[in-house]
Amino acid sequence: MTINFGYDKRQVIQALRYHFISKKEIRIMIILVNVFAALALVLYALHKITPAAFLINSFLWLLLMISLWFVLPGVVYRKAETFKHSFTMYFNENDFTLEHTNGKRSWPYTALANYKESPHFFHLYFDERSFLLVPKTAFANADEASAFRHLLMEKVRTK
Structure with missing residues (x-):
């Protein structure tokens, strides 16, 4: 055969996302970060943490998700001549x-x-x-x- x-850039970026998300350590990290974000939301709703602490937590969660979904695959794509x-x-x-x-x-x-x-x-x-x-x-x-x-x-x- x-x-x-x-290679099509959009498809490669999606494949790189799949590659990173399929890694056990990254999946565990995403789960832990999401549990921490949910806990922060509950604690904020119960007035156990300040709005500033909740805002910082939300910003860090957003930063991590953007990094995993956009930045990391984009950097790998740009550095690899193969594609x-x-x-x-x-x-x-x-x-x-x-x-x-x-x-x-x-x-x-x-x-x-x-x-x-x-x-x-x-x-x-x-x-x-x-x-x-x-x-x-x-x-x-x-x-x-x-x-x-x-x-x-x-x-x-x-x-």
Whole structure:
């Protein structure tokens, strides 16, 4: 199977959000911050904390959510040259190859630690921090994307 693709900025930003939110430590942090915000609201309603303390808490909550949703994915997108190029990928029985105008690189499927699927991409993880995004739009039709999904299920052992 061979696919050709480039990246759409909006879709990549959304995929990066998915990547960050899927991290266990970030999900735990978001839950704890939201519990703290709810507690601050209750304490403010019961007049146990001052309006200034509640306002500071609300500002910090808003700052954290903006950072996770907009700033972090935007910074990663701008720093990564990868998302500004076009690629060709070849998938065969034993390995897959990523080709660019500057060269190509092959990996056996055993190099992948995991894969995930988001609305617009297949995320191929080499480890917790290194991954490739394969756009679903690169596939000619839904059957080809489904065949790729089955190839990943067969070749990559997910955790």
